[in-house]
Amino acid sequence: MQTNLSESARRLPRAEEADSILRTCVHCGFCNATCPTYQLLGDELDGPRGRIYLIKQVLEGNEVTRKTQQHLDRCLSCRNCETTCPSGVDYHNLLDIGRAVVDAAVPRPLGQRLLREGLRTVVPHPDLFKALVNGGQVFRALLPDALQSKLPRSATLSKPRPATRHARQVLMLEGCVQPGLSPNTNVAAARVLDRLGISVIPSREAGCCGAVDYHLDAQAAGLDRARHNIDAWWPMIEKGAEAIVQTASGCGAFIKDYGHLLNSDPAYADKARTVSALARDLVEVLRDEPLEKLGIHSARRLAFHCPCTCSTRRNSVARSRRYSNDWVST
Ligand code: SF4
Ligand code: SF4
Structure with missing residues (x-):
C-alpha cells in the first residue's frame, strides 16, 4: 500500500515503523475472515483491513473523529487476524501506534476516562481484584445481570503448588485477573510441569504484564510495568531459568513484545529481548516435552x-x- 505520512506523523517516535507496516498491507482482506469483531458487526471498519485504512488516513493528516476512535476501540487486540495475513502485517503494533495518535487527538468523554482509570487502578492489582471478586460473590444478587454472569459461581480455593525440586526450572507470570477468577489455573499448570520434571520458581515481585495500562491509553505506564517485571525476573534468569511460562495467552503475547517495545531504551533493550525470547505459552512448553510422561x-x-x-x-x-x-x- 502506498503511503504519504503527514509532517506531524513523520515526527512520531514510531513513524518509520508505522509507515513500513502500512506498506506491507496489500489490502487483500483475508484477515477479515478471522476477525471476531468483523464477524460480529459485519462493518469493514470493524475489521483489521478497515482499521489499517483508518490509521493510514489518520497518519496522512485526515480528520480524526470519535468514530475513528470507536472503530479502533472495538478491536480486541486478539491478533487472530495476524494468523491469516499472507503478507505478515504487524497489525498489533500499527494499532498501538494509531491508537496513541487518535487518543491524543480525540478527548474521551468523562465517563470513559473514569472507566479506563478505574480499570487501570483495579485490574493490575491481584489482591484488590480478588477482594472485589469475593465481595461480588457475596453481594451477587445486587449486581447487574451482565456483571453477575462474569463472576465465578462460588469461591475457589487455590490448591498448594508443588515444591521446587527439579533441576529444570521456569518462571511463571502469575497474572493479575486470573488469580482472582481462576486461582487453580497456575497451580494446575505447575503440577503438569512438575510431572514433566520442571519446577516453577515463585516470583512474587513480578506483577501485571503491563498490557492493561498499555491498551488503556497509558502506554508509558505499561512499559514501566514491563521494566519492573524484567527487574523481578532477571536474577532467576541469570541463575538459569529456562522459560517464562504464561497461562494467559494475551499476557504472553505482550511479554513477547517487550523486546520490541523497549528496543530504544538503552538500559533495558538487551534484557527485554532476552525476556521476550524466554516467554512461552504453556502450550509451547508442552509441545516440546514428552507428554507420555503425564500418563494420560x-x-x-x-x-x-x-x-x-x-x-x-x-x-x-x-x-x-x-x-x-x-x-x-x-
Ligand atoms: S490479510 Fe494482511 S495484507 Fe491482507 S488486508 Fe489484511 S492485513 Fe492487509
Ligand atoms: S486483533 Fe482481533 S479484533 Fe482486532 S482486528 Fe485483529 S482479529 Fe480483529
Whole structure:
C-alpha cells in the first residue's frame, strides 16, 4: 500500500515503523475472515483491513473523529487476524501506534476516562481484584445481570503448588485477573510441569504484564510495568531459568513484545529481548516435552482450547492430535 505520512506523523517516535507496516498491507482482506469483531458487526471498519485504512488516513493528516476512535476501540487486540495475513502485517503494533495518535487527538468523554482509570487502578492489582471478586460473590444478587454472569459461581480455593525440586526450572507470570477468577489455573499448570520434571520458581515481585495500562491509553505506564517485571525476573534468569511460562495467552503475547517495545531504551533493550525470547505459552512448553510422561491413557479424553494469540497455534494443534486420538476441539 502506498503511503504519504503527514509532517506531524513523520515526527512520531514510531513513524518509520508505522509507515513500513502500512506498506506491507496489500489490502487483500483475508484477515477479515478471522476477525471476531468483523464477524460480529459485519462493518469493514470493524475489521483489521478497515482499521489499517483508518490509521493510514489518520497518519496522512485526515480528520480524526470519535468514530475513528470507536472503530479502533472495538478491536480486541486478539491478533487472530495476524494468523491469516499472507503478507505478515504487524497489525498489533500499527494499532498501538494509531491508537496513541487518535487518543491524543480525540478527548474521551468523562465517563470513559473514569472507566479506563478505574480499570487501570483495579485490574493490575491481584489482591484488590480478588477482594472485589469475593465481595461480588457475596453481594451477587445486587449486581447487574451482565456483571453477575462474569463472576465465578462460588469461591475457589487455590490448591498448594508443588515444591521446587527439579533441576529444570521456569518462571511463571502469575497474572493479575486470573488469580482472582481462576486461582487453580497456575497451580494446575505447575503440577503438569512438575510431572514433566520442571519446577516453577515463585516470583512474587513480578506483577501485571503491563498490557492493561498499555491498551488503556497509558502506554508509558505499561512499559514501566514491563521494566519492573524484567527487574523481578532477571536474577532467576541469570541463575538459569529456562522459560517464562504464561497461562494467559494475551499476557504472553505482550511479554513477547517487550523486546520490541523497549528496543530504544538503552538500559533495558538487551534484557527485554532476552525476556521476550524466554516467554512461552504453556502450550509451547508442552509441545516440546514428552507428554507420555503425564500418563494420560487412551481411554481418557483430553480437551484443548487453542488460544488465538498463541504464535504456535497450528503446530500445537497438530501435536495435540499426535498425542491423543481422543483430542477434542473446544
Ligand atoms: S490479510 Fe494482511 S495484507 Fe491482507 S488486508 Fe489484511 S492485513 Fe492487509
Ligand atoms: S486483533 Fe482481533 S479484533 Fe482486532 S482486528 Fe485483529 S482479529 Fe480483529
